[in-house]
Amino acid sequence: MSGLSAQRPKATDHPASYWVSTGNAAPELAELTTDLQTDVVIIGAGFTGLSTAYHLQKAGVGCIVVEAQDVGWGASGRNGGMLPPRYKKGFATVAKHYGNEVTLRLHGLMHEAIDTVEAMVEDCRIDCDFRRSGQLTAAHSSQHLRSLEADRDWMASVARDKGARILDRRETMDEVGGGTLIGGWLDPRGAGIHPLNYTRGLAAALVARDVKIFARTPVLRLIDEAAGVRVETPCGSVRAKQAVIATNAYTDAVDFAPGRLDRRIVAINTSVIATRPLSANVAATVVPGRRMVADTKHIMNWYRVTPDNCVIFGGRGDITGRSDDPSVYSMLERQLVETFPQVDGAEIGHRWSGKIAVTLDDFPHIGRLSPQVSFAMGYGGRGVALSNLLGKLLARLARNEAIDAGPMSDNRFAPIPMHAFRIPGMQIVASWYRYLDAKAIRDERRAA
Ligand SMILES: Cc1cc2nc3c(=O)[nH]c(=O)nc-3n(C[C@H](O)[C@H](O)[C@H](O)COP(=O)(O)OP(=O)(O)OC[C@H]3O[C@@H](n4cnc5c(N)ncnc54)[C@H](O)[C@@H]3O)c2cc1C
Known part of the structure; x- marks a missing residue:
């Protein structure tokens, strides 16, 4: 197996995000300039890679992390920082497809994922505002509310979990402080973090525990040898038993795609805006309980209010194949004011985008490309908690232990058919979703 050799790419700056502007100092990391040897070499220093390193270090296994840009430069440093205790598909829907036993396993893993983040924050004393703020899934149509009710019922009857509850229209509107919502699903165990500070704090703790993390060091080739692996970077290499x-x-x-993993996901842009701090009076009317909120639209909006009273509001990004198309941000600004008319006129302080990896079945996947090379990816917009969990499981795989992540550890992580046509494909799907979302809202208004 080999990746493509490539010219040395230039390290790119972090996007000008709210998280960067309020971030703690980044740990000072060197580039790899020599040849090293270790037990496990980890490619990528986002949540997945850092969690793998954390769990390997805990188990006394040597590891080295190699990152093309900087710690948290990818999605891990730019996301919404929301840890919802739900998968993209609801539990009742998953149970219809996979049965109760598998769904119970998935339910347990989701809570383990959030607990894992909480335990790592505590163990490494990471200053990242981790808080069990509660997660609200806000229904934009009666049909979606019924599906949330089915999830609540499945959880109560099969998982014996009564932690989540359904909110009626009034309660939901009180929780959100805006929008046209039918009802909601509130789970107080959902949490929020400052994602960039989490990655920076975790990396700093790992370095203090003698884990080597190299930044500005893209892996150009991964070579699977008889007795281990070798990764080659522009000015050095790492030999290891596992990658x-x-x-x-x-x-x-950076043209690095062993096993054509890039064809098993579709990378989609997601964009975010953040207001400047609102006045205390206005801020008190926007998500007053400071929950993490996401709606049920196919093209979802999600939002939260920061400790310094900025509203962070996210949604669809560019789907033309370019990145940072300005029209995406104007659309988000319109949606922000439609949802919260009280913030009309607030200055937008930050606009940024990042990529999520979507899979055919809406689940991330963890598995092996060979006895010595494993991977985890494909979290969609649900990776903050799950990537930390799959990092923990990757650490087990790298130690040759068996794992059971239900359909996520299922190795049928197939290439996506007609991957080359993903951009026009996404545009068609996005138009269809926009139509469905608008129709559901129109139908609700008519019925009201
Ligand atoms: C705008 C946005 C909002 C989101 N909001 C949420 C949310 O609120 N809740 C939620 O659960 N999920 C959210 N997500 C998804 C979540 O952020 C991701 O699923 C998660 O961060 C993935 O972590 P990761 O470590 O697997 O990947 P990443 O953090 O993307 O890290 C991958 C790293 O690999 C490095 N790399 C790539 N190629 C090489 C190479 N050849 N050599 C070395 N390094 C390489 C990259 O530089 C990058 O740093 C959001 C995503 C985005 C973009």
């Missing part, structure tokens, strides 16, 4: 690929939606960032 872990933790590059998610940035798998093709």
